[in-house]
Amino acid sequence: MRRTIGTEYPRTLVLENVVRRRIRALDPGHVRDTAVALVRDIRDSGGTPRGPLVQRLTPRANEDHVVAHETALMRQSATPLSPADLPPDVEVEPRVEVSDCILVRFRGDVSDLDVVYSKINVSAYENEIELDGTVYLVFAGEDGTSVEVDAFAPAVSREP
DSSP: OOEEEEEEEEEEEEEEEEEEEEEEEOOOHHHHHHHHHHHHHHHHHHEEEEEEEEEEEEEEEEETEEEEEEEEEEEEESSOOOOSSSTTEEEEEEEEEEEEEEEEEEEGGGGOOOOOOOOHHHOOOTTTTOBSSOOOEEEEEEEEEEEEEEEEEEEEOOOO
């Protein structure tokens, strides 16, 4: 697969009938297991998984002011689901809409995924955009070690 990377701004990420589970470890095995569990949870509650896997990384500072990322995996369901039908550690949101984002489209080897974050930061710098630090990775495709990822990085809200 040929490697490509491009940016667009402003873009909006819209997800419907979102099922979300927070994860503690970012090791690939745990992420994969959690992604499989999300699909199972959607099916067990009578839904049908729709769309790609989405990973949200949100920076959080602890009491010592050390920044770590809170990570959540999200999938969409074709129909709305009730939180009562899902395990207690799974959250449901009818709609997630994130506007005013830098979008980076990446196609290449999964080991080069860190280039996405660099491209986001360079694009923000060049266009004088202040980012809020959250990144949504939409895994649009996978073929062996190659991936297609759309990364949405929202700007800081400019509302008064």
